[in-house]
Amino acid sequence: xxxxxxxxxxxxxxxxxxxxxxxxxxxxxxxxxxxxxxxxxxxxxxxxxxxxxxxxxxxxxxxxxxxxxxxxxxxxxxxxxxxxxxxxxxxxxxxxxxxxxxxxxxxxxxxxxxxxxxxxxxxxxxxxxxxxxxxxxxxxxxxxxxxxxxxxxxxxxxxxxxxxxxxxxxxxxxxxxxxxxxxxxxxxxxxxxxxxxxxxxxxxxxxxxxxxxxxxxxxxxxxxxxxxxxxxxxxxxxxxxxxxxxxxxxxxxxxxxxxxxxxxxxxxxxxxxxxxxxxxxxxxxxxxxxxxxxxxxxxxxxxxxxxxxxxxxxxxxxxxxxxxxxxxxxxxx
Amino acid sequence: xxxxxxxxxxxxxxxxxxxxxxxxxxxxxxxxxxxxxxxxxxxxxxxxxxxxxxxxxxxxxxxxxxxxxxxxxxxxxxxxxxxxxxxxxxxxxxxxxxxxxxxxxxxxxxxxxxxxxxxxxxxxxxxxxxxxxxxxxxxxxxxxxxxxxxxxxxxxxxxxxxxxxxxxxxxxxxxxxxxxxxxxxxxxxxxxxxxxxxxxxxxxxxxxxxxxxxxxxxxxxxxxxxxxxxxxxxxxxxxxxxxxxxxxxxxxxxxxxxxxxxxxxxxxxxxxxxxxxxxxxxxxxxxxxxxxxxxx
Amino acid sequence: xxxxxxxxxxxxxxxxxxxxxxxxxxxxxxxxxxxxxxxxxxxxxxxxxxxxxxxxxxxxxxxxxxxxxxxxxxxxxxxxxxxxxxxxxxxxxxxxxxxxxxxxxxxxxxxxxxxxxxxxxxxxxxxxxxxxxxxxxxxxxxxxxxxxxxxxxxxxxxxxxxxxxxxxxxxxxxxxxxxxxxxxxxxxxxxxxxxxxxxxxxxxxxxxxxxxxxxxxxxxxxxxxxxxxxxxxxxxxxxxxxxxxxxxxxxxxxxxxxxxxxxxx
Numbered sequence: 001x002x003x004x005x006x007x008x009x010x011x012x013x014x015x016x017x018x019x020x021x022x023x024x025x026x027x028x029x030x031x032x033x034x035x036x037x038x039x040x041x042x043x044x045x046x047x048x049x050x051x052x053x054x055x056x057x058x059x060x061x062x063x064x065x066x067x068x069x070x071x072x073x074x075x076x077x078x079x080x081x082x083x084x085x086x087x088x089x090x091x092x093x094x095x096x097x098x099x100x101x102x103x104x105x106x107x108x109x110x111x112x113x114x115x116x117x118x119x120x121x122x123x124x125x126x127x128x129x130x131x132x133x134x135x136x137x138x139x140x141x142x143x144x145x146x147x148x149x150x151x152x153x154x155x156x157x158x159x160x161x162x163x164x165x166x167x168x169x170x171x172x173x174x175x176x177x178x179x180x181x182x183x184x185x186x187x188x189x190x191x192x193x194x195x196x197x198x199x200x201x202x203x204x205x206x207x208x209x210x211x212x213x214x215x216x217x218x219x220x221x222x223x224x225x226x227x228x229x230x231x232x233x234x235x236x237x238x239x240x241x242x243x244x245x246x247x248x249x250x251x252x253x254x255x256x257x258x259x260x261x262x263x264x265x266x267x268x269x270x271x272x273x274x275x276x277x278x279x280x281x282x283x284x285x286x287x288x289x290x291x292x293x294x295x296x297x298x299x300x301x302x303x304x305x306x307x308x309x310x311x312x313x314x315x316x317x318x319x320x321x322x323x324x325x326x327x328x329x330x331x332x333x
Numbered sequence: 334x335x336x337x338x339x340x341x342x343x344x345x346x347x348x349x350x351x352x353x354x355x356x357x358x359x360x361x362x363x364x365x366x367x368x369x370x371x372x373x374x375x376x377x378x379x380x381x382x383x384x385x386x387x388x389x390x391x392x393x394x395x396x397x398x399x400x401x402x403x404x405x406x407x408x409x410x411x412x413x414x415x416x417x418x419x420x421x422x423x424x425x426x427x428x429x430x431x432x433x434x435x436x437x438x439x440x441x442x443x444x445x446x447x448x449x450x451x452x453x454x455x456x457x458x459x460x461x462x463x464x465x466x467x468x469x470x471x472x473x474x475x476x477x478x479x480x481x482x483x484x485x486x487x488x489x490x491x492x493x494x495x496x497x498x499x500x501x502x503x504x505x506x507x508x509x510x511x512x513x514x515x516x517x518x519x520x521x522x523x524x525x526x527x528x529x530x531x532x533x534x535x536x537x538x539x540x541x542x543x544x545x546x547x548x549x550x551x552x553x554x555x556x557x558x559x560x561x562x563x564x565x566x567x568x569x570x571x572x573x574x575x576x577x578x579x580x581x582x583x584x585x586x587x588x589x590x591x592x593x594x595x596x597x598x599x600x601x602x603x604x605x606x607x608x609x610x611x612x613x614x615x616x617x618x619x620x621x622x623x624x625x626x627x628x629x
Numbered sequence: 630x631x632x633x634x635x636x637x638x639x640x641x642x643x644x645x646x647x648x649x650x651x652x653x654x655x656x657x658x659x660x661x662x663x664x665x666x667x668x669x670x671x672x673x674x675x676x677x678x679x680x681x682x683x684x685x686x687x688x689x690x691x692x693x694x695x696x697x698x699x700x701x702x703x704x705x706x707x708x709x710x711x712x713x714x715x716x717x718x719x720x721x722x723x724x725x726x727x728x729x730x731x732x733x734x735x736x737x738x739x740x741x742x743x744x745x746x747x748x749x750x751x752x753x754x755x756x757x758x759x760x761x762x763x764x765x766x767x768x769x770x771x772x773x774x775x776x777x778x779x780x781x782x783x784x785x786x787x788x789x790x791x792x793x794x795x796x797x798x799x800x801x802x803x804x805x806x807x808x809x810x811x812x813x814x815x816x817x818x819x820x821x822x823x824x825x826x827x828x829x830x831x832x833x834x835x836x837x838x839x840x841x842x843x844x845x846x847x848x849x850x851x852x853x854x855x856x857x858x859x860x861x862x863x864x865x866x867x868x869x870x871x872x873x874x875x876x877x878x879x880x881x882x883x884x885x886x887x888x889x890x891x892x893x894x
Contacts, residue, residue, distance in 0.1 A: 003731075004743040031560035045591065049559055052592040057556035084721035119516035175401060176417060181512060184520055184552070193518040193555040193589055214740055221732055223721040228781075230684040231715070232788065233708030233736030278722035281743070308546065308557040 010282050014272075014289040021293040022066055025300055026058040030307030061190040064198050065299045065313075066292035068190065068258035069268075071205050073291025074212055075247040075254070076265030077284050081219035082243040083149050084226075087329075089265040090251040093156030093244070094132040096260035097163035099252060100186050102128020103259075104167050107182040108174040118200050121185060122256040129252030132159055137244065147240045149226070188259035188314030190299050201257040208250030209288070211242055216280035219243070223278065261314045263321025264291055270328055371476035372432035372452075376414060376425055378442075382434045382456050382467065383408055384613035389472050389481040397428055404608070404615075426451065432474070458549070461532030464612050465489060484614065491617045492536055495624050499538030502628050505564035507539035508595070511550070511610060513568075518555050518586050525551040529612040537623035539565065559590055566595040567626055570605045602626040632657040632693070633824055634711070634792055639680050639690030641673075649688070650676045652848040658792065658826055663818045665839030665856070666828040669869055673848040674828035675716070678794045681826060683707040708736035712785035714795040718777065720769055726780045727765040730755055733787030748787075755786035758821065759813060775806030779813065786817070793817070795827045799834055807831070811838050836860055836884040844868050860884050866892070 027035060037043065037050040045051065075090040083092070090096070105111075106124035113120050139155040140147050171179045192198065218239045221229035230236045251265075268291040269283065276282045295313070298320065302313040376397045377383040383398050387405045395408070399416040402408045414428070415421035420442045425433060426449055435442055437457035446453050454474055456467065465485040472481020509530055512522035524530035526541065528549035534541050542563040543551055570583060580603060587593075587601050595601055604626065609619040635658070641651040651673040658664055658681075666674045679685040680692055683699040692699040694710060712733070733755065734748040744752075756762045759779040764772060769780065778798060785793055798814070799807040815838045817823045829835050835842060835856070842859040844851040846868055852859050865873040865886060874887040 003749075004745075007743060029556055030554070031556060046597055047592055049562065049592045052590065053556055053559045056589055057554060057559055081721065086721060119514065121514055172419070177512065181514075181520065185514075189520055191519060191554045191556075194586075197517075217732075217735055217738070220724075220728075221735060224724070224729065224732065225715060225718060225720075227679075227684065228713065228715045228718065230704065231682050231708060231711070231713035231785075232732060233703075233705040235704045273722065277728075278724050279728060303554055303556065308543070308551070308553055308561075309548075310552050310554050 007281055010276055011285045011289070014286040018066070018289040018293040021296050022062055025062045025065075025296045026054055028300065028304070029053070029058055030304055056193055057191070060192045060195055060198060061299060061303075062296055063195075064190045064192050064257055065296040067198060067201065067205060068254045068261060069264055069295025070288040070292040071208070071250045071254035072261065072264040073268035073272075073294070074209065074284060074288040075251045076291075077269045077280065077287045078212060078215065078219065078243050078247040079265075080269060081223050081280060082240060082247070083153055084223060085153070086270070087266065088153075089262075090247065090254075091160070091260060091262065091265065093136050093152065093248060094159035094163060095129045095248050095251045096255055097160045097167070098128040098130070098132025099125040099255040100128070100182075100260055101163045101167050101170070102126070102131075103185050104170045104174075104182045107185070108170055108178050110178075118197065122197060122200075125185075125259075126252050126256035129248070129255060132163065133245070133248040133252065135159060136248075140244075141241075147237055147244065149240065152244065184312065185259050186314070187312030188261035188317075189310075190258050190295075190313055191303075191310070192257070197257055201253045204253040205250050208246040208253075211246035212250075212284060212288075215239070215243060216284050219280040219284070220278075223280075259314060261295065261317055263317045263325065264295055267317075267321045267324050268294055270324075370431070372430075372474070374428065374430045375432045375434065375475065376428060376430040377402070377434040378414070378416060378420055378439070379434050379436050379456050380404070381611045381613040382454075382471070384611065384615065385464070385468055385471060386434075386475065388484050388614040389468055389475070390477045391471065391475040394475060396430065397425075404611070458528065458612055460527065461492070461529045461536065461612075461616070464529065464614075464616060488614065488617060492620060495538075495617075495620050496536050499536075499624055499628050502538055504538055504540040505600075505627055506542045506562070507534055507565045507567060507627065508542045508558060508561070508563040509534050509539075510566060510568040516582070516586060518589060520552065521555075521558070522550055522552055525549060529616065530610070533616065533620050534567070534623060537620050537627055539567070539623065539627045555590060558593060562592075562594055564594045564598070564600065565627060566593070566601040567623060568601065568603050569609045570603050571607050572605050573607070575603065575605055633660045633662075633695065634658040634681055634699075634826075635693045636677070636681055636687075637691050637693065639677075639687035639692060641676055641680055641685065641688050650848050651680065651687075653690070654845070654848070654850050656681070656826075656843055656850070656853070658824055660791075660824055661818070661822060662824050662826075662841060663815075663839050664826045664841045664843060665835035666826060666843045666845060667830075667832065667835055667868065668828075668845035668851075670830075671847075672845040674845055675796055676848075677845065678713070678796050678826065678828055682711050682713045682794050684713070705736040708788060708790070710790050711792045711794065712788040712790040714778075714782050714785045714793065714798055716796040716800060718781050724769050725765070726761060726767055726769055726772065726783075727752065727756070729769055729780055730765075730784045730787050733784040736788060751789060752783075752787045755783040756780075758786055758817065759783040773806075774802050775809055778802065778806070778810060782810075782813065782817075786821075786823075791822075791824055793823050793825045795825065797829055798827060799829065799831055807834065814838060832860070832865070832886040833883070836886060837881065856884065860886065 033050040033053050038054040072090050079090060080086055080088045102124035103121050106120045111120040136155045136159055140152040218234050221232055221234050226236055269287045272283055272287045272290055276286060298316045299313045302311045302316045373394055374396045375394045377386060377395060378399045380402045383402050384404050386395055397412045397414050398408045400413045401416050414424045417436055422445050430451060433446055433451055433453040435453045435455050437455055468481050468485040472478045509524040510521055514520045523543055525543040525546035525548045531541050542561045583603055584601055587596050590596050604622055608615040636656045638653055638655050640649050640653055642649050668674050680687050686700050730752045731744050734744055756765055759782050761779045761783055764776055799810050811834050818825055839856055842856050843853045844864055851867055852864050860875055862873055862875050871891050872889045876885055878885045
């Protein structure tokens with residue numbers, strides 16, 4: 001039994017799959033393009049349609065999809081272990097509701113500000129996710145002894161409901177076109193047509209993944225129980241703090257890039273666990289890689305099935321994820 | 334005994350049903366008569382229909398409007414009674430209207446108005462012609478047949494004038510955008526193959542680049558725009574006026590699609606003003622501005 | 630003999646303003662000891678074990694591990710010397726038995742390290758010591774109550790700690806498993822030299838394997854000392870409000886407690 005070899009082999013297999021999907025996805029789309037022309041640098045950029053379709057329309061959305069998919073899937077894994085609840089998602093703790101409220105306010109207040117080139121809606125949604133994370137964190141750590149995962153879960157669920165009500169209220173006050181735009185944002189979209197939003201989301205997601213990389217064994221122990229994890233050498237409170245904050249911030253960054261795309265954070269970790277077991281040293285990286293591939297594929301469906309119309313990618317993930325989720329529930333009971 | 338009872342029952346039922354028919358017939362006739370009377374107290378829940386009412390001379394009969402109504406300026410002092418998704422039925426009934434202009438999707442409101450026997454005029458957006466149809470129908474309904482016909486004919490003449498002016502000229506492939514996320518090319522909504530925006534563009538001498546999509550509006554990807562290569566992009570912006578810096582900020586995201594002829598040849602045109610998306614008497618203003626943009 | 634683990638006049642409350650659940654308790658575990666902690670529900674047994682393992686810090690008093698204060702040690706350092714078997718183990722996800730046991734190696738591994746051949750050998754030894762080698766590849770949730778408990782004990786053994794604290798290890802088991810676990814614990818103590826403290830409700834289990842007892846009631850120590858001296862009808866009465874007969878069983882030579890009737894205070 002060589003554990004290291006197994007870890008490397010399995011994760012490598014997932015990596016190969018993710019890379020293959022990411023290499024293939026930009027080559028297909030609603031229009032057929034010539035790759036030779038797209039990469040022909042003798043053709044001036046301004047007249048090279050194939051290159052612009054490849055590099056402006058497709059590649060950024062594949063990269064955004066991969067980044068968002070990897071982040072949501074990994075954050076889902078971390079939060080499921082932290083809350084010891086297989087049905088937790090990156091959105092369970094209010095992050096997406098906060099982000100949606102932020103985006104909603106940006107739309108209805110017609111905010112046009114931008115910071116370092118990031119536009120109003122992503123900015124406002126990220127701010128909203130920070131507010132939600134802050135509130136939940138403050139509530140959960142108000143009890144004297146560390147972070148209570150029960151309070152975390154309750155506070156998150158309550159905040160979700162409360163923010164959803166606020167969203168409806170703002171939506172009600174907004175005019176029709178604005179409300180529609182905000183609702184559309186909530187269905188998720190990856191057609192960023194630009195590399196800058198991706199680059200802007202990267203640092204935070206990178207920091208979060210660095211934190212995730214330190215966690216797998218701790219997450220295994222937390223899955224077995226906080227008390228026994230403590231007895232086996234885990235500093236529970238700092239570990240829970242790190243898990244909650246890094247997963248929440250990464251989710252906030254991902255949502256501000258692609259909108260609150262649902263179901264990735266729950267389907268992917270479960271599928272991965274069904275394939276490789278529950279060892280987080282495999283589940284965490286494999287979920288990130290599989291999440292990247294999965295969202296890129298869902299987005300491929302979103303942009304091709306009804307072309308030239310777009311289906312919101314969140315609708316595609318929900319159409320696949322909803323039935324899967326139900327199957328999971330039935331299978332559990 | 335049982336048989337007798339049965340027969341009796343059947344008789345009672347028959348009489349009951351017959352009288353019910355009679356009553357409802359009378360009610361129907363009366364209601365119809367009432368409906369034909371010229372309304373004096375009109376409530377309009379549809380802003381563009383409000384504009385039409387004022388244009389055809391029925392303005393003085395309008396006693397309340399929706400919360401979104403701002404044109405013509407006279408409506409700003411009228412009471413408001415909710416709007417498309419949240420009509421204030423109680424206030425509507427309390428104002429004792431004799432005609433309510435509703436939108437086709439307000440099914441609940443229709444049921445409620447029927448229950449209190451308040452007649453309503455049901456409107457739905459359609460193509461450009463539908464504006465004139467609505468004008469004439471409302472003229473008939475509100476007792477302004479002649480003025481409505483005059484206004485409608487003037488509009489038709491003006492539309493024809495534009496049509497004739499651009500006839501024979503090359504029709505540039507045009508993308509008509511009416512919504513996107515500020516500062517980016519995300520969530521682009523454009524006019525597609527039907528509806529008054531599509532018709533306006535066609536009249537103004539443009540070839541709608543999304544005319545094959547049988548919808549009024551469509552969300553399209555940057556890939557679609559790159560692939561369809563419009564010669565002109567007309568973008569409607571709700572702001573009343575944009576200064577040069579604002580204009581540049583609004584235009585700058587398009588530069589990412591430099592292979593699109595419209596972008597390369599600097600033919601991305603921003604039309605400002607909220608009236609552009611209102612299918613009412615001001616529609617000719619929008620058509621003329623589109624025509625000037627397409628055929629300078 | 631110097632104490633290996635020594636709780637010195639410790640008190641504990643779970644939150645400021647909350648009542649003390651452990652009050653002025655002193656317990657000494659010497660090397661090789663097998664101590665039973667007895668007491669009714671809510672007497673503070675579980676909390677005392679948490680203080681002894683260092684997963685909770687006493688509100689006052691101190692816990693010494695050898696000659697070092699336990700709260701000066703990092704969790705990892707403490708976990709290398711003190712292992713704990715919790716009362717219940719409820720997994721959030723499905724793990725195989727061997728995976729659970731290997732988790733015991735956590736305090737010995739650096740952050741990015743993966744279990745090597747030594748760790749695997751230690752885990753296999755732990756499985757063997759608890760008679761669960763044949764269960765290694767089985768999903769934990771498919772095991773019976775007794776098997777689960779033995780695997781959890783194996784995971785604690787894999788920590789290679791000299792101290793093992795068990796919180797009601799036989800609480801949810803039937804008679805057969807109770808005997809199995811108690812003989813396992815006795816064997817681990819005698820053959821492997823593991824120092825143990827066991828909290829339990831089961832007076833007969835305590836009487837049959839523990840050489841020393843600590844009797845707790847309402848957060849206080851009622852009595853402590855060698856089993857034969859402490860396990861008296863008077864103490865049982867004070868502990869549980871139950872009149873009992875304490876006899877020496879002729880065949881096993883163990884003390885047995887036969888409850889006779891409950892008395893009201």
